[in-house]
Amino acid sequence: MNATVIPVYVLTGFLGSGKTTLLNRILEEAKARGIKPAILLNEVGDVNVEGQLIEKDIPMSEVLGGCICCTSRGDLGLELVQLAQEHQPDVIWIESTGVAQPLEIMDGVTEASLYAKLELKNVVTVVDARHLLDRLRIGSGKTFKLMKEQIQAANLLVLNKIDLVSEEDLSEVHDSITDWNPYAEVVKTVRSELDPAILYAEHDKLNYCEHSDKDHVHDEFCGHDHTHEHEHEHPHVHHSLHDHVNVVTYYFKGNVDSNAFEAFLKQLPDEIYRAKGIVAFQDTVSLFLFQYAYREIDFLRITPQKSVNHVAVFIGEGFSQSELISQLEQLDVLA
Numbered sequence: 250m251n252a253t254v255i256p257v258y259v260l261t262g263f264l265g266s267g268k269t270t271l272l273n274r275i276l277e278e279a280k281a282r283g284i285k286p287a288i289l290l291n292e293v294g295d296v297n298v299e300g301q302l303i304e305k306d307i308p309m310s311e312v313l314g315g316c317i318c319c320t321s322r323g324d325l326g327l328e329l330v331q332l333a334q335e336h337q338p339d340v341i342w343i344e345s346t347g348v349a350q351p352l353e354i355m356d357g358v359t360e361a362s363l364y365a366k367l368e369l370k371n372v373v374t375v376v377d378a379r380h381l382l383d384r385l386r387i388g389s390g391k392t393f394k395l396m397k398e399q400i401q402a403a404n405l406l407v408l409n410k411i412d413l414v415s416e417e418d419l420s421e422v423h424d425s426i427t428d429w430n431p432y433a434e435v436v437k438t439v440r441s442e443l444d445p446a447i448l449y450a451e452h453d454k455l456n457y458c459e460h461s462d463k464d465h466v467h468d469e470f471c472g473h474d475h476t477h478e479h480e481h482e483h484p485h486v487h488h489s490l491h492d493h494v495n496v497v498t499y500y501f502k503g504n505v506d507s508n509a510f511e512a513f514l515k516q517l518p519d520e521i522y523r524a525k526g527i528v529a530f531q532d533t534v535s536l537f538l539f540q541y542a543y544r545e546i547d548f549l550r551i552t553p554q555k556s557v558n559h560v561a562v563f564i565g566e567g568f569s570q571s572e573l574i575s576q577l578e579q580l581d582v583l584a
């Protein structure tokens with residue numbers, strides 16, 4: 250049995266804040282240093298869009314179809330123990346869904362450390378500066394509360410997307426996050442670019458309280474409710490509700506027109522704040538990874554090493570799922 254304790258790092262932050270962008274940098278840097286990482290990815294939808302593009306030689310485990318923090322906490326522990334025992338990595342990174350409550354994930358890690366030699370090191374929360382600024386201006390709501398919780402749970406804060414805010418606004422956001430969490434170090438980034446040493450450095454204590462699933466005592470850092478409902482209605486579309494969040498996963502049957510697809514993304518209602526997927530266009534042979542995060546759209550040409558699903562995931566609150574699906578069906582043309 251491997252006697253070395255495997256350090257575990259948690260990557261959290263609201264939907265679209267830049268976690269995967271950071272994870273890709275972490276993996277590149279680990280490769281350059283000859284370190285063997287393993288990763289555990291969690292998605293609210295029943296498909297892991299970016300997970301399909303991770304290099305084959307990196308041990309990876311997925312917890313899908315829910316948030317590891319509530320539906321599958323047991324799965325998280327099990328997956329962690331398996332990753333540790335089967336691959337004996339030098340380090341494990343967990344990327345949680347953007348709607349995860351990090352304290353529950355931290356619980357899952359500590360639970361797993363009873364069965365494998367694991368140690369939770371840092372909780373890194375990536376913050377979308379512009380999105381948080383907008384939420385600060387509104388000053389309430391469940392998304393705002395969740396963002397605050399994720400910030401409070403971290404001992405390292407990556408204040409990302411600073412290219413999208415003015416200096417004055419950045420300092421407002423910075424003041425708020427340091428006010429909510431005075432213990433965490435803050436790094437300001439564009440596209441999550443930072444010195445990786447900071448990720449592995451020892452930071453201040455984790456704002457962590459041990460609690461049982463149902464009747465834990467809430468304290469300053471632990472003020473979240475656990476009302477989760479789940480729906481399963483449509484045969485090929487998965488809906489789940491994490492607190493206030495709706496997810497629609499749509500599997501394309503054919504190809505779409507690229508211009509029409511871009512126009513479709515541009516007119517998405519404000520209630521949809523995150524979408525991503527892999528799509529085949531009628532007018533090109535390449536596949537594209539598309540990203541829609543807080544009104545910004547990105548397309549990236551991809552050449553996957555293995556066969557991937559052509560799929561789109563939409564995450565938001567209070568939008569019409571049937572309308573969205575019917576728009577997608579109209580775009581989705583059989584070859």
Ligand SMILES: Nc1nc2c(ncn2[C@@H]2O[C@H](COP(=O)(O)OP(=O)(O)OP(=O)(O)O)[C@@H](O)[C@H]2O)c(=O)[nH]1
Nearest residue numbers: 264265266267268269270347410439440540542547
């Ligand atoms: N302008 C700008 N865009 C960024 C920055 N960082 C990331 N992005 C873009 O934001 C989008 C979302 O980034 P991801 O890294 O996928 O975000 P995420 O937190 O993993 O998203 P979820 O997995 O849905 O929670 C992508 O299109 C990125 O290219 C940044 O600093 N500035």
